[in-house]
Structure formats: structure tokens, C-alpha cells
Amino acid sequence: MDNTLQQIVAQFRIRGEVSNIVAFGNGHINDTYLVTTTSNETPDYVLQRKNHLIFKDVPGMMDNIVRVGRHIREKLMNAGITDVDRRVITHIPTHSGANFFHDDSGNYWTLCLNIANSRSFEMIENPHQAWLTGKAFGQFQQQLADLPAPPLNETIVDFHNIEFRYRNFRKALEVNYHHRAALVQQEIDFVLEHETEMHTLIQAQRSGLVPMRITHNDTKINNVLFDENNEVLCVIDLDTVMPGLVHFDFGDAIRTGASTAAEDETDPDKMTIDLKLFEAFAKGFLEETKAVLTPSEIGLLPHSAKFMTFIMGLRFLTDYLEGDVYYKIKHPEHNVQRARAQFRLVAEIGEHEAEMKEIVAGLSL
Numbered sequence: 001m002d003n004t005l006q007q008i009v010a011q012f013r014i015r016g017e018v019s020n021i022v023a024f025g026n027g028h029i030n031d032t033y034l035v036t037t038t039s040n041e042t043p044d045y046v047l048q049r050k051n052h053l054i055f056k057d058v059p060g061m062m063d064n065i066v067r068v069g070r071h072i073r074e075k076l077m078n079a080g081i082t083d084v085d086r087r088v089i090t091h092i093p094t095h096s097g098a099n100f101f102h103d104d105s106g107n108y109w110t111l112c113l114n115i116a117n118s119r120s121f122e123m124i125e126n127p128h129q130a131w132l133t134g135k136a137f138g139q140f141q142q143q144l145a146d147l148p149a150p151p152l153n154e155t156i157v158d159f160h161n162i163e164f165r166y167r168n169f170r171k172a173l174e175v176n177y178h179h180r181a182a183l184v185q186q187e188i189d190f191v192l193e194h195e196t197e198m199h200t201l202i203q204a205q206r207s208g209l210v211p212m213r214i215t216h217n218d219t220k221i222n223n224v225l226f227d228e229n230n231e232v233l234c235v236i237d238l239d240t241v242m243p244g245l246v247h248f249d250f251g252d253a254i255r256t257g258a259s260t261a262a263e264d265e266t267d268p269d270k271m272t273i274d275l276k277l278f279e280a281f282a283k284g285f286l287e288e289t290k291a292v293l294t295p296s297e298i299g300l301l302p303h304s305a306k307f308m309t310f311i312m313g314l315r316f317l318t319d320y321l322e323g324d325v326y327y328k329i330k331h332p333e334h335n336v337q338r339a340r341a342q343f344r345l346v347a348e349i350g351e352h353e354a355e356m357k358e359i360v361a362g363l364s365l
């Protein structure tokens with residue numbers, strides 16, 4: 001077991017004795033470890049080194065996470081839910097009462113309870129699971145609708161701001177790491193061709209057509225935990241919870257939850273949108289949210305799937321052109337592979353957009 005990691009865990013108020021610490025999960029940004037304890041009587045934990053080059057205000061981020069966690073916990077308890085520790089992530093304070101540990105090398109560490117006998121999925125397996133996932137993200141949205149002031153900190157400024165992403169893309173074209181631009185001319189053209197369409201949401205926001213809410217902002221499907229009976233336990237990875245549009249959450253969940261291939265699929269021909277999964281997810285999501293969403297918000301939900309898939313592709317492509325400085329990669333072509341898979345999905349969604357609009361219209365009656 002890694003000695004340094006063990007010393008870091010010792011900074012937190014844990015119960016029991018640590019027996020093992022191993023790498024855990026498949027996030028692209030933070031380093032995550034599972035910390036097991038010797039006895040079955042004491043919980044296991046999840047240790048994370050937050051990437052502070054990306055999350056520039058970790059204290060602000062942790063403040064959000066802890067506030068949101070407490071708010072949800074309170075709601076669950078008021079509703080008489082008994083297994084609250086499995087239904088919301090519980091952060092463990094350090095001995096001095098802080099919600100993170102800042103080590104001598106400048107790294108930020110956090111610890112939370114591991115939820116035993118839980119699992120997440122990289123791909124949705126059937127419409128029922130898609131419906132449950134839609135309900136889970138819809139409920140999350142609902143639970144936070146009455147979070148008391150002050151507003152949450154903006155963890156990553158301009159995170160889903162398309163203008164910012166285009167600006168970065170254009171800068172990356174100038175960086176052109178290892179002359180990569182020539183290798184991705186098709187993808188570059190794709191980005192430029194879609195510029196007007198991809199400004200739909202930001203324009204709707206500016207003109208007051210769609211309101212800011214509290215959103216998760218990283219609703220990848222593997223951020224929902226299920227129990228051993230395939231019931232939803234909770235939504236995890238609250239790093240980017242902050243003000244945003246409902247479309248960010250709906251769209252990103254469709255991107256990974258209603259697609260037929262992985263985010264980094266090498267064969268673009270395998271990538272399309274599964275309308276049955278789309279419908280089931282949308283049904284679950286709208287069951288939880290349609291009472292509060294405005295008609296304009298609902299009307300833009302189908303577009304949000306295209307938008308979020310596009311913006312992820314744009315970010316992967318930008319990172320490729322910058323020399324892979326942001327996302328963790330497994331090989332040098334990983335980012336461009338991801339971008340290509342995302343852009344294929346954007347095109348596929350385009351082919352099915354009319355049907356998606358019909359489905360959403362039908363569900364929102």
C-alpha cells in the first residue's frame with residue numbers, strides 16, 4: 001500500500017484501520033482511490049486528488065459540494081428515507097474540520113464514504129435503466145431547485161459556454177501541436193460548419209428565453225450509482241455542480257446514455273442514437289421536472305443532446321490540437337478518437353432530430 005496515500009487518509013476523521021488503497025473509477029480529470037478498512041463494521045472510503053489546475057478554486061468547489069450534499073440529505077431525511085448514507089455522498093472532514101486536505105506539494109485531497117454494493121454503468125443496457133437514470137437526474141434537478149442563497153460558486157468559469165470553447169479552439173489551431181491540424185481537417189471543418197447552430201442555447205439564455213438553474217453539469221451516465229437490485233441510489237461527482245441550463249444536464253446524459261457506442265469508439269459506424277433509450281430517459285427526466293420547466297426549455301431539450309455532444313467533441317479536438325494538456329489519455333490518438341466519435345453522434349442526432357422533437361412534445365403534454 002502506498003505510504004504517502006496512507007498518510008493522506010490519516011488526515012481525515014475515518015473510522016477503522018486502512019487495509020488497502022487502490023486506483024478506482026475512470027474519470028478523466030481527478031485521481032481517485034478506493035480506501036478499504038480492515039473490518040466489515042467500518043466503512044470504506046473514496047479518496048480523491050482534485051485536479052487543481054482545472055478546478056482552480058478547490059475550496060469553493062468543496063463548499064458547493066458540501067452544501068449541496070447537506071441540502072439533499074435534509075430532504076431525504078424529511079421524506080423519511082432511512083438509508084441516507086447510500087442516497088447521497090457523505091464527505092469526511094479532516095481532523096481540523098476542513099472538507100479537504102491541502103498537502104505540502106499543493107495538492108488538494110478529499111475523502112467521502114464509499115457506498116458499498118453499488119455500481120455504475122458506462123453504457124445504458126435497456127430502456128428501463130434509461131428511465132431510472134432520467135428520473136435520477138430529474139430528481140437531482142428538483143432537489144436543488146430550492147437551495148437557499150447564496151448562489152453556488154462557479155467551479156469552472158464558462159464551462160459550457162460555447163463562445164469560450166470556440167475561442168479556445170481557435171487558439172488551439174494556432175498552437176497546432178506537432179502539426180496536428182492537418183490530420184484533422186475534416187473535424188475542423190465540422191466545427192466551423194456548426195458554429196451558428198451551436199449558438200442556439202446561449203442566444204436563448206441571453207434573450208431570457210431559458211433561465212439559469214442549479215445543474216450538475218457532468219451528467220455522464222456513469223455518474224449514477226445503482227444498488228444490487230438495479231435501483232438508483234444517487235447521483236455522484238458533484239465537482240461541477242453550479243448555475244447552468246437544464247439543457248446541460250439533459251444533453252450530456254443523452255450523449256452517453258442514449259448512444260450506441262462508447263465516448264471513444266474507434267469505429268464511427270457503430271455510433272448512433274437509440275431512440276428507445278432517448279424516449280425512456282426523456283420520460284423519466286420529464287416526469288420529475290415538467291412541472292417546473294418552461295415550454296421554451298422543454299422545446300430545446302432535443303437540441304441540447306446535439307449541443308452537449310458537439311461541445312464535448314469540440315473540447316476533445318481542442319485538447320488534441322493543444323497537445324493533450326487537459327484530459328487523461330490512454331494513447332496519443334485518444335482525444336481525436338473521442339472527438340470523431342462525438343461528431344459522428346452529432347450527425348446521427350441531426351438525422352433523428354425531428355423524431356426526438358416529436359417524442360419530447362408527446363411526453364410533455
Ligand code: GN1
Nearest residue numbers: 026027028029030218237240263312
Ligand atoms: C470529464 O473526469 P470526468 O469523467 O468526471 C469532464 C467532463 C466531460 C467528461 C468526458 C471537469 O469528466 O466535462 O464531459 O470528462 N470534466 C471536466 O468524458 O472537464
Ligand code: MG
Nearest residue numbers: 027218237239
Ligand atoms: Mg466529473
